[in-house]
Amino acid sequence: MRSVEADLLIIGGGLGGCAAALSACEQNLDVYLAEPTEWIGGQVTSQGVPPDEHEWMEDFGRTARYQKYREQVREMYRRMFGIETAELFNPGNGIVSNLCHDPRVTLQVLKEMLLPYELSGKLTVATETQLIRAERQGRTVETVTFTAKNGEEITIRAGYIIDASEEGELLPLAGMDYVVGAEAKVDTGEPHAREEKDEKDIQAFTYVLGLEYREGESRVIEKPAMYDFWKKFRPDFWPDDYLSFHAPHPVTGEKRKYTLLREEDGFPLWEYRRSFDKTNFPGVSGSGDVTLMNWPMNDYFLGNVYEVSEEEKQKHLYQSKQLSLSLLYWLQTEAPRHDGGTGYPELKLRTDMFDTADGLAKYPYIREARRIIPEYRVVEQDVSPQYHEGVGQWYEDVVGIGSYSIDLHPRMSGHGYLDIPALPFHIPLGALLPRDADNMMAGGKNVGVTHLTNGCFRLHPVEWNIGEAAGELAAFCTAHQVMPKQVRENRSLLEKFQTTLTQSGVELEWPERFYSNGERRGTHG
Template identity: 25%
Template sequence: MQLRQFLTATSFATTTAITTTIVAIAAPVNAAQPPRIDQQIECEILIVGGGLSGTAAAYEGLLAGRTVCMTEITDWVGGQISAQGTSALDERPTQREMLFYDRGYKKLRDRIEEKYGRLNPGGCWVSASCFFPQDGHEILLGLLREAEAEGNGKLNLLFSTVIKDLEITDGQIRSAIAITHTPATGAPPLNTFPLSQIMPEAYRYDNSERFTKTVTKFIPQPPKPDPETGLPVPRPANSPDWYVIEATETGEIVGLADVPYRLGIDPLSPREPSSSSKTADNYCTQGFTYTFAMEATAEPQNHQTPELYAQYAPYYSYELERLASFPFVFTYRRIHTPTPEFFETVDFSFYKEEEAIVVGDISMQNWTWGNDYRPGTSKDNLIYSRDQLQSNGQLNPGGWLGGLRVKTLSEGERISWGYFHWLVSGTTDSRLDKPATTAKPEEEKSQPSIKQPRPNNRFLSGLDSPMGTEHGLSKYPYMREGRRIIGRPSWGNPEGFKIAEIDISRRDYNDEYYKTNLPEDMYRKLRVAIAGLEKAAVISGDLDSAEIPVRARSTIYPDAVGIGHYAIDFHPCLVKYPVETPGNFERPGERRGQGQAYPFQIPLRAMIPQNLDNLIVAGKSVATSHIAAAAYRVHSFEWSSGVAAGTVADFALENAIAPFEMVDDLPRQEPQLEAFQQRLRENGNPISFPDTSIFNEDWEDWK
């Protein structure tokens, strides 16, 4: 099917958007009765979402010998490195040099190198490893099968499958109803149509012209019999029979289960001193991106202008003058080159030269003022807030349709197709071209736009293309932010646990900005919060808050179960509706929170939602603030959080406890927590970086 046909065929689902609060009030959820149950599958661990965190959870669960069920809306595992097309590992130099990663993530890196004979077959400059998305899927699928055999576990993996309904009683998920879609007789194969056309049908029980549906009910697997007596081992009355792991890209199960969560910007506070809003804003989340692949050709290609291109053209830009180089942007995330050995020794500045591109090179595109789609209003936000879900009936039994605005998905697809056309045919730059005046028109004509056409490139589409889709876009958009749970209230966290900006940021809070712009009492509380070992002296008055040195490490958690390191990296929402409005601009102040972060930890409390005892949260939906989430979203973090989720599910089943019981007495000693942390370490899954202690503040050299 031609690109033009997709652009004209996309149908939009309309919804009513209203202003909403950010905290969900949980209530019991009873599953609606589906028209039929085609199969029933027993699980010890049900993982919803086959991205990196879901795959890591399955990997550890299988090695532990568990029966693992996993659902995935696409037909690839791997999320970021496969179905979302961002197959360029986001890593930090020091952690990479030390190879300080979880055992499964290190195997992933090793298998990439084994397959290609080098870790970076694309010769990209953004990462130490850029490769084909399908290879990411195949490598991870192989690792899961190996873990299944090695641990004597069992994997039930259902592709093209979504969760439609949950049965929740007495604080536990008792069952889950899923829908699998497969091509109907005579219909086009999977991956023919973009996601915006799939979602309205994927969450409905009835068959359609395109899809035949299979309805599955997931239920807990009965306890394994005692090896001596052969009888089932009884469990304590309130001990969960199974665990459900939320590993979706948007916090889908968080929304469906209706547990308390946040969406978008947190209000300004002593722990979020760089927030761009004095009040919360549900609608300003980070942008999402449909990636695509393009190939450098020897001859110019015939490029047809997509319909509505003129509508989106005012958005596209190289963004900054130092980035305004087509070779620079093309090689940024190059996933294939015929001459990878050549790019192992070139100087960084070389990537701005024409010689940096070789005929046959394939680039994956992911650019802020290109194919990022960054809505920020109640009219176009992608991830519905709780009030919006309630308004459009998705919180009713049987009403769940994925929790996303389909029209916004479609707009994101269109802007990506348009971005390719801008790269190859565009002649204007929305942010870098000087505005027209009438003062000296003859001089203006002599100053060409910084954007010149690059016709020697072709858009790669088809089921055998790098993205594996007929339309050429990634199977699922790259998501940078979703629903973020609010952890349970605890000592020091009366409103619910979360990881905040000041827990990880390297920002100098002695900066005059904070003293000038924060209310006096808020600034004083900020200084106390970052006092570290000097906190007691500040509170007692023995040390003036202005004399407090800047803390040079992240917060250390007694319940740490994983690690991560990445910069606080923003792709901010835009102010005007729609996104492509000429002259649109990023929300003021959003980038103040961005910058370098210290190596950080994943606390178990960030993975435990309120109200449900057998739901474990991994990936982007752990309890972070909007600013902290901008660092807690990349590849190795997702894997580490998944490792923690899969391992804690196994540990909790083995010991007949719920995860919250391992942290409910903090800061007092928790023996079961310590045993669990020891298991993680023994399995080769670190929970802290080398030399982590409250006395070590020498982290400036970590790059």
């Protein structure tokens, strides 16, 4: 066993974890970042989900570091392909955002952004490092132990800890209080909450894969072992077979037609998260368009991968992979073609994209994690247009902003989509701080939100903002020899911390025109 001392331990190298490491290292902390997969980057790399962002992203509503990351993604494409383009280059011309791109590009960009701190010895990035236990004394998480890829056990002792893992892994190991699934309406008062608490009311997860359109070729995969099961599968809340070009509209619930390509009426799945549009790369020959399959038809909701036995977890991981491969096989062999006939055999599974034997992403896209019991919990009323005008609830302890609808995918409890409006919102510091631990902060989807408000907090720029604020807070607390909760409770410290955030490029307010009567409710402009 090896022991390591650090100022800050970050559990999970997703977007929140990477942002936390960047902000903390920039403030001169010694940081240890432990990531269970081979890749840092989380949902945008190992999970294969291109940035999903609000409509103002190019101008405001993000941190300066997040925008730098986005600019470096574009610059890498320009550098690699010798492209001279307008500023807002979208590699895939995908529908979901202005920056649909290959996961491997973000992987390289994040590595470059973190590399100076690794070279200077301020940062250790330990991939393929699994969290196995934690020791807690009273309100302090004393040590956290991991198994490294070589089998060695490493125990980290750090002054501050950020849990930025995909499932909130630290919470049960440290004996902390947390929430799983949906809260009861009597608990949150949320208009759209369930009448009864339901720990199985957790959003679907998805195994993403990459596809290339190879016109005139046949690239049909071997028939998946569970294809016959998924071919017959039809959920009660689904308007057709699951493997079909029909699904419920996320907002209205009505039967919605999808198409693979744009040659016919319907939502074009291919363009949704297209990561490589060959028309953007005229100097490249012999390549087809590439897209990432994260579609309604491969959301998996038959069971969860945390708060279950290892056997149960592995069963659902396997079945989810089989679902995605079965959807591909159906597309290749049985899907109705836009030009007549059946099947698109020209769809090629890009096994190189994630460097995995089966071609699937290294990790499933996890939409909903365990959540801390926080100092302040963000509820539906905080972000709803039924309760506010222009912008959601303002908080004195604001540490960032974000915007997305309350978007819930089908749940493991049997409930379908829920997609309702949410106003541009603020991120309160209290949502990052657990009530029952002093030196730990949430750095991702495990923040103090509800089952509902997770739906607008789980996207890329918000996760980054949460992680970045947590990293800045760890540095601020180290410099002032205080605990995070003290910063929130002491107005002078809080204002100093917020000044630090704004100086680092963290936006704490929306533009004036967003607010009712044109007046901001805070002083953090």
